[in-house]
Amino acid sequence: MTAVVDLTAAPRAATRRRLGKGRIAAWLVLIIAALYFLIPIAASVEFSLRGVHDTHDLSTWTNLFGQPGFVDNLVTSLELAAGTVVITLVLMVPTTAWVHLRLPRLRRLIESICVLPLVIPAVVLANGVLAAFRNGPSWITGTPVILALEYVVLALPFTYRTLDAGLSSIPLTTLVEAGRNLGASWLTVLMRVVVPNLRTSILNASILSAAMVLGEFTIANLLLMNTLPVWTVQAGQQDGEVATAASMLILLVTWVLLLLMSVFGQRGARRTGRSG
């Protein structure tokens, strides 16, 4: 590891030299942590590539899409992700914008409501849903529709915080008043002024909820719905390689989504940093 010593920062360099032993300890911690975090992922890759008699090939991956039920459940999970994102945005973008504009005194209250799902563990929520909506319309409670509706609730703590932060960083009142004074309707202002200015936050909120939905197992499993994670666990009871490949796929999609968010976030931050 090359130690980058910044000569302009003389006092800093001095402290760092004094911390020679500390630096070794720091690297040791980081290397051990890196091993702990990388080995299971590497092992997953290796496991999903295992062929017969200690060989490695791509057969598990090429057969994955042919596994009975895999494609159906993959489609269900993708539809759930899309549905959750749409409901979340339709519900939360107008609500958070409205709170910022007209009810700023209620921001704390709305925030408290939005973090409530953290207090109710998913298992408990599933238990309540099962009992409370037993006699609900079956096209909702008997289908994954109920999952999308509940996933919106599960994602609230993250989606609210993301949208709230986005709204705090733009001159919302000025923008909306300008639009209204020029004769635009509320809907026009929302769609053509608020939404474009909130692009990054909306994208982040969508990515966070989609990533959560794609990996969600608890509620889907307990409400006896078939989604990709549920299918994966069932497959795991017969064929570990297939289940590992499927879970790697879930992981890969989730990580690509989250990495995209991180990249967009940094670009946004850099842009605001430059203009500010």
Added chain:
Amino acid sequence: MADTKSRNRQRLDLLGLLPFLAYVAVFLGVPTVSVVLGAFQDDAGGWTLSNISAAAGDPYLHAFVVSTEISALTAVIGAVVGLAIAFAVSASPPGGVLRQVVSTASGVLAYFAGVPLAFAFIAAIGSQGLVTKWLGALGLDISGFSLFGFAGITLVYLYFQIPLMVLVIFPALEGLRPQWQEAASNLGASRWQYWRLVGGPLLLPPFLGALMLLFANAFAAYATAAALTNGIIPLVPIQIAAVMSGNVAVGQENLGNALGLGMILIVGIALAGYALMQRRTSRWLR
């Protein structure tokens, strides 16, 4: 006149919250109330405390003990290791690659719970796992180590606890201004004195808060343990799932609600503690 107008407007403004409030009331409020009320009802709908007393007796009391032990242990180890990693990173130059990698990795890994995590560990140290085979080739047999027991669950839970700790504690660590340390050393304080009298007391509230957040996080977790052990280990969420799928004596259908109420209380108290500590921290953090 103007007064009634503005009051009317306020009322209209509140109307804008109606869709949101209605949604949360139906899809969060109704299930939660159903759990809380159900905890005190028998199968016929009459009021009773028998669910609560059943939930507070064996085998369910044991589940609460095991859940608490695993959550506390993974919270403490996760917090200490997470703090060590955050310290190691904060010593690196700001804006460097290491910071970038650790912060992105923590953000992503803190989400890595549930099904994929369980299979990753089975692939690593399960009976057919990669590490198990390597160590076996070296003459070290770890097949006695069960991923499905207490130690196994602890090892797996740390995988999402440590990154969460890094995410939560890093801002506090970065918020300790170098000027404070400089001021302390100009006044003749040693490094140890600085940490004992300035840095430590400042970091204590966010550290305790993070401990409680990690505890709640592990206590509420179900998917990882369920996928890993197929429901063998007696954790509270696993027991609730067992009750839900009908593995329970007649007349105890509402037992799951009583267990759920217990979980809500424990997780709620832990998160309230976290929120309290966070408010204290926000007084000096930026």
